Amino acid sequence: MIRIKSWFPEKMRYEYLNDMLLKIGVDEKANKFTDTNEKKKFLKRFSILKRKYVEKIISQKEKDEYENTYLILKKEPNYEIMFLGSKPITLETLLTGTREKVIEEVDGIKEYMKLCRFMKNYSSGYSRAKFLKYLHDFYPDKVIYDGIGKKYQFEQNQDTITVSELQSNKKSVSDKMNPFYYFFFDIAEISPSDKTQKYSYKDFQDVVKKATNNIFNRTDLIKYDLISDDMRHKLLASLGIKCCPYCNRQYITSWEKDKQGVQSTADLDHFYQKSTYPLFALSLFNFVPSCQICNSRMKGSNETETLYPYEEGMDEFRFRCMPKDSGNDNLVDLWLASKTNEPNKLCGLYKLVLVDESDDHTDNKHIERINGSREVFCLDEVYQTHVDAAINEMLKIRIYYSGDYAKYACKTLEDLGIGKEDEKVVSNDDENAIDNKDKNRFSESEMRDIILGFVYNGQDKMDQPLGKLMSDILEYELSLKKSYNEKETE
Numbered sequence: 001m002i003r004i005k006s007w008f009p010e011k012m013r014y015e016y017l018n019d020m021l022l023k024i025g026v027d028e029k030a031n032k033f034t035d036t037n038e039k040k041k042f043l044k045r046f047s048i049l050k051r052k053y054v055e056k057i058i059s060q061k062e063k064d065e066y067e068n069t070y071l072i073l074k075k076e077p078n079y080e081i082m083f084l085g086s087k088p089i090t091l092e093t094l095l096t097g098t099r100e101k102v103i104e105e106v107d108g109i110k111e112y113m114k115l116c117r118f119m120k121n122y123s124s125g126y127s128r129a130k131f132l133k134y135l136h137d138f139y140p141d142k143v144i145y146d147g148i149g150k151k152y153q154f155e156q157n158q159d160t161i162t163v164s165e166l167q168s169n170k171k172s173v174s175d176k177m178n179p180f181y182y183f184f185f186d187i188a189e190i191s192p193s194d195k196t197q198k199y200s201y202k203d204f205q206d207v208v209k210k211a212t213n214n215i216f217n218r219t220d221l222i223k224y225d226l227i228s229d230d231m232r233h234k235l236l237a238s239l240g241i242k243c244c245p246y247c248n249r250q251y252i253t254s255w256e257k258d259k260q261g262v263q264s265t266a267d268l269d270h271f272y273q274k275s276t277y278p279l280f281a282l283s284l285f286n287f288v289p290s291c292q293i294c295n296s297r298m299k300g301s302n303e304t305e306t307l308y309p310y311e312e313g314m315d316e317f318r319f320r321c322m323p324k325d326s327g328n329d330n331l332v333d334l335w336l337a338s339k340t341n342e343p344n345k346l347c348g349l350y351k352l353v354l355v356d357e358s359d360d361h362t363d364n365k366h367i368e369r370i371n372g373s374r375e376v377f378c379l380d381e382v383y384q385t386h387v388d389a390a391i392n393e394m395l396k397i398r399i400y401y402s403g404d405y406a407k408y409a410c411k412t413l414e415d416l417g418i419g420k421e422d423e424k425v426v427s428n429d430d431e432n433a434i435d436n437k438d439k440n441r442f443s444e445s446e447m448r449d450i451i452l453g454f455v456y457n458g459q460d461k462m463d464q465p466l467g468k469l470m471s472d473i474l475e476y477e478l479s480l481k482k483s484y485n486e487k488e489t490e
């Protein structure tokens with residue numbers, strides 16, 4: 001919902017990279033032990049020595065042991081991890097690169113992600129027809145589907161297979177499937193032992209099943225549990241944000257406590273699920289601090305495309321608070337009539353809506369992702385509980401900050417001797433601003449702050465729960481302020 005304007009600071013990225021390079025190396029070595037007890041002992045000794053080393057309470061003998069047994073295992077930043085069989089990515093890029101650097105610039109990553117999505121959906125229990133349907137969904141240019149004839153074709157000049165043929169067991173159909181199988185081997189970088197062999201669907205599935213381990217397990221150096229709690233807290237805190245970027249409703253806070261180090265109430269969300277895209281389980285670009293509700297209860301394993309908070313927010317959509325029955329928006333009258341002691345009565349008459357204010361230049365994909373976020377995080381629904389906050393803000397603006405009230409308030413402040421004696425008042429060009437000729441000493445914007453108090457704008461949206469809601473309401477109400485003023489002076 002709100003764009004995160006910060007990125008992990010350089011010092012933090014460096015610390016994280018070095019910690020991970022060491023842990024990945026040590027973990028790789030540990031996995032070579034055949035004896036589980038030996039392995040446990042090896043890892044336990046590592047964590048003891050590492051702690052002592054970091055806290056600088058290590059003896060010379062232990063230091064030698066640590067350096068000779070463990071530190072030498074540390075991977076180089078340019079160590080290459082292989083994915084999709086033979087495509088390389090360096091650990092430094094994978095662990096600390098931005099999303100753009102990893103997804104846009106590393107050869108094969110987009111293919112890898114497509115394949116991950118495919119494999120997530122694909123199950124070896126699928127029929128040939130279902131397999132082709134998925135293949136078409138992911139590679140529509142290669143696997144062509146003719147909806148009218150209900151037939152599939154591999155590229156333009158190959159034989160076509162109809163869906164009803166696929167359900168039969170004819171030998172000719174089996175043969176026509178082979179180009180699809182080879183295409184799949186190709187994108188997944190699976191090399192079948194015999195490249196001229198004709199496959200039955202069952203044989204094909206067996207090869208894929210075996211190779212799946214290869215496609216993904218080549219990345220078995222990358223494991224989320226290599227991150228310590230302490231490191232996770234530090235990472236989350238280093239972004240310096242105070243509020244969940246997905247919902248903008250919950251505070252996420254960090255604090256430091258002696259001995260326990262940095263703590264945080266934030267969850268670490270994997271923007272790209274680690275079960276679907278195991279390669280990104282330790283990538284900084286994939287870590288989004290979020291509240292627990294958004295991370296586990298809302299997002300879960302939902303695959304709907306949502307806004308990527310480091311790159312985009314939903315600025316084109318604005319919150320409006322409006323009467324439920326599209327009747328007159330006479331909020332002030334309603335408020336006075338409800339005698340203020342029954343706020344629920346008033347809230348029940350209003351609703352919050354997200355209004356699309358995008359224009360022709362707005363990227364359609366961006367709008368789709370906004371709607372994805374609304375759906376996944378149930379934004380339209382959960383925000384209905386905040387009608388009261390919106391109404392409160394609207395009343396303040398319509399009653400206190402419009403019409404004559406602001407003028408009287410300013411005059412009163414002046415009478416009380418509160419003002420800026422020596423400064424020349426610069427009034428806004430707004431014709432309803434407190435005029436200079438009245439010798440009022442506060443400018444329009446100063447009076448606004450005095451009357452409305454804290455005003456949400458810019459980065460504050462991120463720092464304050466409901467920051468976006470409040471700033472959208474404020475902006476809209478201020479745009480209507482002129483008409484309230486006119487109404488007041490009628």
Ligand SMILES: [Zn+2]
Nearest residue numbers: 244247291294
């Ligand atoms: Zn949230």
